[in-house]
Amino acid sequence: MAKITPLFSLKNLLVVSLALNVSLIWRAMHESEKCNFDSSFSLQQQRRSVMAGCVLKEKEHVSERTHLSLSSSPSPSPSSSLTSTDIQSQDGGERIINVDHGDPTMYEKYWQKAGDKTTIVIPGWQSLSYFSDVRNLCWFLEPEFAKEVVRLHKVVGNAITENHHIVVGTGSTQLFQAALYALSSQDASEPISVVSAAPYYSSYPSITDCVKSRLYKWAGDAKRFNKDGPYIELVTSPNNPDGSVRQSVVNRSGGILVHDLAYYWPQYTSITYPADHDLMLFTVSKSTGHAGTRIGWALVKDMEVAKKMTKYIELNTIGVSKDSQLRAAKVLKVVSDSCKPSGSEDECFFEFTNHQMSTRWKQLRMAVQKSGLFSVPELPSQFCTFLGRAFEPQPGNSSVNAFHVTFL
Amino acid sequence: MAKITPLFSLKNLLVVSLALNVSLIWRAMHESEKCNFDSSFSLQQQRRSVMAGCVLKEKEHVSERTHLSLSSSPSPSPSSSLTSTDIQSQDGGERIINVDHGDPTMYEKYWQKAGDKTTIVIPGWQSLSYFSDVRNLCWFLEPEFAKEVVRLHKVVGNAITENHHIVVGTGSTQLFQAALYALSSQDASEPISVVSAAPYYSSYPSITDCVKSRLYKWAGDAKRFNKDGPYIELVTSPNNPDGSVRQSVVNRSGGILVHDLAYYWPQYTSITYPADHDLMLFTVSKSTGHAGTRIGWALVKDMEVAKKMTKYIELNTIGVSKDSQLRAAKVLKVVSDSCKPSGSEDECFFEFTNHQMSTRWKQLRMAVQKSGLFSVPELPSQFCTFLGRAFEPQPGNSSVNAFHVTFL
Known part of the structure; x- marks a missing residue:
C-alpha cells in the first residue's frame, strides 16, 4: 500500500482491512463448514446491504465517514453491486457501501418508461391448477413462457434452443440443484464431485452441500481437481465474480458440464456465438432484472436429463409459480419487441x-x-454480434471480488 | 368379493385388479428405492390424470368402458380426487377415472363469482428486488401476505399466530424440507429419523430421501418406530390420505414434531381448537385452491428454527415468488372479508x-x-367452532387410499 490518497484516512483503511479480515475468516469458515448456519451474520448482512449502493455514483460523497463493506455475505444471489442503485446511511450518519452483492433494481427505470406494456392482470379464478401443459415433459412449464424464451434467444442470438428441452425453475438456483440431481447416479458408491474453476460464485459450495447429499459433493477448484472418476464441472460464462469468458478446464473423460450462462446477455458481455451446450442455465433476474419473480430456465439436450430435472422440481416444490411465469413471459416479450x-x-x-x-x-x-x-x-474487448459493436466486458456480478486482493 | 353388481363386468374387475397390482408393486418399489427416478411412469400418470375426474359426479356414465385407475402416482401433491372436476376420455372412448390425486380446480366457480375482487395487477417495474422486508427474519416474506395470513387464522380460529414467526415457502413441500433442514443437526453422526404414522402422504418418503441427505432419513411408520435417539415425527391432521384427526404417536424424549395442517380448514374438517404447535405448515393450494401460485407458509415458535428454515429457502430458491405472494395476499383477504x-x-x-x-x-x-x-x-362427526355446526370429516385428499383395501 505505497500510495494513499487523501480520499481515505488511516482510520478508514483500518475499517476496510478489518472488514476484509472478517470476510476472509468468514470465507475460511464457510469453506470448511459449508452450509452450516450463521443466521445472525446473514440477517445482519441483508439488513445492511439491501439498499447497498454503487460506489461509483456516490464517489463525490465518499468522506471519512464512508467505508466499504467487503464482507462476503451468504445471502442473496450472484447478483451485483453494479446493478444496485442506493447507498445506505447508518445510524450516526456513517455510510456503508456494500459492494459484495446487489439487487438488479437499476433496470427499474426502463420498466417504468415501458409503462403498461409489461403490466400483468391475473383474475382470481385463473391458474388454480398445478398443471401448465401436460403434453410437455416439463408439465409445470407455461407454454407462453416457453414461447418467449425461444423467441428471445433467437432475437439475441446467445443460445440455440432447437433440440433442447426447456425446464423452468424457481430461479436458476433451483435448476442448478435439479441438474446435480439429474446428473448424479442413484447407485454410485460415493457422491459425484462438483467443481468449478476459481474464482467461482461463492454460493456454489453452500448450495451443493446444503443438505449433505450422498449423490453429489462440492470438490472445489476445477483447476486443482485431480480425482479419478466422474465429475460435474460448472462453467460459468461470463464468470461470476470476474466476468471472464470461460470454457471447461478439467477436460477428462467422465466429466459432465453444466453451463451457467446467467450473465450471457448483451448488457454484461459481447454475444459472440449462439451457445449450444448440453445443459445451459439462464435466469430472469439477470436478463431483465426481475429477481422478485424467481424465474429461471434450463435448456437441456438430453431428454432423460430434462425429465430428471423436472422430477427434482416436482419433489422440491411441485412445480413453479404460474403467476411469475406468466409475468416473465410478458416481460421477455416486451424485451424481444423492443429489439x-x-x-x-x-x-x-x-x-x-x-x-x-x-x-x-x-x-x-x-x-x-x-x-x-x-x-x-x-x-479484452470483443465484437458483439447482437449490438454490432465491440466493447469490454462489464460484469453485473460482485465485481469487488475481482479486485479486492489487488492492493497497489 | 361376494357381491358383484351389473355396474362392473368381470373384465373391468380384472382391469381394476391389475391396476391395483401395478399400484402395489410400484409402492413396494417406491418404498425400497425411495426417490429413484421413474419418469415415464410419472409423466404418463400426469398426462392421464391431469383432467382426472370425480367418480361421483360421473357415476351415471360408468359403463363397461370405464375403469378406475388406482395407481399411486409420484406426481403432484397431496391433492385430491375430490377436488378435481373432470373426467378424461381416452382414445377409443375409454374413460379413465383417476382417483389417486387431483387438482383443486373445483373452487374455480367461487372465484369466478367473486369477479374482480381477487384480480391482481402487477406493473412491469414492480417487485424487481430480491428483498421483501429486510426487517423481517424471513426477508423474502411480503408484509401484505404475512398480514393476511394472521388475519385469516384469526377469522377461522384454526391456528394461533401470536408468538410464531411466519416463513413463506414455494408451497408447503418446500417448507417441509426447510423444516427437516432446520431441525436436523449438522454435526450428528447419523441422519435423524423422519417418521409418520401410516397411512401417510405417499410423497413424504420420496421428498425426504430425494437427494439422500446425511442430515435426515425417512424411517417409515411412526407406530413401528423403536429406534433410540432423536427423531422428527410428522403429524398430518387431518391426515392425508384418510382424513383422520391425529396427534403424535411416538411420544418419546428427543422427538421433534412437525404439524402438517394443510387440510385443517372448514371445508374438510371441523375446526375444534386453534392449533398452537411449535411448527405448523399450511398451504394456499388446500385452503383456497390456488395450487398454481405455489405458496405455503409455516408458523414457527422458535426463532432459530425459523431462521434456519429461511436459510434453507435462501439456498434452495433465493426466496419465494413475490408475484404469487401478492396474489395469495389478495385471495386470503377476500376469503377473510367473505366470512x-x-x-x-x-x-x-x-x-x-x-x-x-x-x-x-x-x-x-x-x-x-x-x-x-x-x-x-x-x-366421527365433530362440532365446528367456525361454521357453528357439526359435520363428518370430508377429506379433500386422495381418499381412494382410505378405502382401496376394503373389498367387500
Whole structure:
C-alpha cells in the first residue's frame, strides 16, 4: 500500500482491512463448514446491504465517514453491486457501501418508461391448477413462457434452443440443484464431485452441500481437481465474480458440464456465438432484472436429463409459480419487441442496459483509479454480434471480488 | 368379493385388479428405492390424470368402458380426487377415472363469482428486488401476505399466530424440507429419523430421501418406530390420505414434531381448537385452491428454527415468488372479508366449499354403496367452532387410499 490518497484516512483503511479480515475468516469458515448456519451474520448482512449502493455514483460523497463493506455475505444471489442503485446511511450518519452483492433494481427505470406494456392482470379464478401443459415433459412449464424464451434467444442470438428441452425453475438456483440431481447416479458408491474453476460464485459450495447429499459433493477448484472418476464441472460464462469468458478446464473423460450462462446477455458481455451446450442455465433476474419473480430456465439436450430435472422440481416444490411465469413471459416479450430489427417505439432493452452498465463501469474505474488502493482487471474487448459493436466486458456480478486482493 | 353388481363386468374387475397390482408393486418399489427416478411412469400418470375426474359426479356414465385407475402416482401433491372436476376420455372412448390425486380446480366457480375482487395487477417495474422486508427474519416474506395470513387464522380460529414467526415457502413441500433442514443437526453422526404414522402422504418418503441427505432419513411408520435417539415425527391432521384427526404417536424424549395442517380448514374438517404447535405448515393450494401460485407458509415458535428454515429457502430458491405472494395476499383477504361476522355481499368461502365437499362425499358414498366393491370409512362427526355446526370429516385428499383395501 505505497500510495494513499487523501480520499481515505488511516482510520478508514483500518475499517476496510478489518472488514476484509472478517470476510476472509468468514470465507475460511464457510469453506470448511459449508452450509452450516450463521443466521445472525446473514440477517445482519441483508439488513445492511439491501439498499447497498454503487460506489461509483456516490464517489463525490465518499468522506471519512464512508467505508466499504467487503464482507462476503451468504445471502442473496450472484447478483451485483453494479446493478444496485442506493447507498445506505447508518445510524450516526456513517455510510456503508456494500459492494459484495446487489439487487438488479437499476433496470427499474426502463420498466417504468415501458409503462403498461409489461403490466400483468391475473383474475382470481385463473391458474388454480398445478398443471401448465401436460403434453410437455416439463408439465409445470407455461407454454407462453416457453414461447418467449425461444423467441428471445433467437432475437439475441446467445443460445440455440432447437433440440433442447426447456425446464423452468424457481430461479436458476433451483435448476442448478435439479441438474446435480439429474446428473448424479442413484447407485454410485460415493457422491459425484462438483467443481468449478476459481474464482467461482461463492454460493456454489453452500448450495451443493446444503443438505449433505450422498449423490453429489462440492470438490472445489476445477483447476486443482485431480480425482479419478466422474465429475460435474460448472462453467460459468461470463464468470461470476470476474466476468471472464470461460470454457471447461478439467477436460477428462467422465466429466459432465453444466453451463451457467446467467450473465450471457448483451448488457454484461459481447454475444459472440449462439451457445449450444448440453445443459445451459439462464435466469430472469439477470436478463431483465426481475429477481422478485424467481424465474429461471434450463435448456437441456438430453431428454432423460430434462425429465430428471423436472422430477427434482416436482419433489422440491411441485412445480413453479404460474403467476411469475406468466409475468416473465410478458416481460421477455416486451424485451424481444423492443429489439426488433425493424425498430420499435421503445429503446431496445439491451441498448439501454448496456449503456447503464457502461456508465457505471466508467465511474467505477475512475473512482478506483483515484483511490489508489485497488486495481480493476482489464478484460479484452470483443465484437458483439447482437449490438454490432465491440466493447469490454462489464460484469453485473460482485465485481469487488475481482479486485479486492489487488492492493497497489 | 361376494357381491358383484351389473355396474362392473368381470373384465373391468380384472382391469381394476391389475391396476391395483401395478399400484402395489410400484409402492413396494417406491418404498425400497425411495426417490429413484421413474419418469415415464410419472409423466404418463400426469398426462392421464391431469383432467382426472370425480367418480361421483360421473357415476351415471360408468359403463363397461370405464375403469378406475388406482395407481399411486409420484406426481403432484397431496391433492385430491375430490377436488378435481373432470373426467378424461381416452382414445377409443375409454374413460379413465383417476382417483389417486387431483387438482383443486373445483373452487374455480367461487372465484369466478367473486369477479374482480381477487384480480391482481402487477406493473412491469414492480417487485424487481430480491428483498421483501429486510426487517423481517424471513426477508423474502411480503408484509401484505404475512398480514393476511394472521388475519385469516384469526377469522377461522384454526391456528394461533401470536408468538410464531411466519416463513413463506414455494408451497408447503418446500417448507417441509426447510423444516427437516432446520431441525436436523449438522454435526450428528447419523441422519435423524423422519417418521409418520401410516397411512401417510405417499410423497413424504420420496421428498425426504430425494437427494439422500446425511442430515435426515425417512424411517417409515411412526407406530413401528423403536429406534433410540432423536427423531422428527410428522403429524398430518387431518391426515392425508384418510382424513383422520391425529396427534403424535411416538411420544418419546428427543422427538421433534412437525404439524402438517394443510387440510385443517372448514371445508374438510371441523375446526375444534386453534392449533398452537411449535411448527405448523399450511398451504394456499388446500385452503383456497390456488395450487398454481405455489405458496405455503409455516408458523414457527422458535426463532432459530425459523431462521434456519429461511436459510434453507435462501439456498434452495433465493426466496419465494413475490408475484404469487401478492396474489395469495389478495385471495386470503377476500376469503377473510367473505366470512366477516357482520356478513358480506359474497357467500363465505368456507360455507361454499364445505357445501361442495359435502355434496361430493354424499355422491361418493352412494356410488361406493351401489358398486358393492368398496367401503368408505365412517369418521366421527365433530362440532365446528367456525361454521357453528357439526359435520363428518370430508377429506379433500386422495381418499381412494382410505378405502382401496376394503373389498367387500
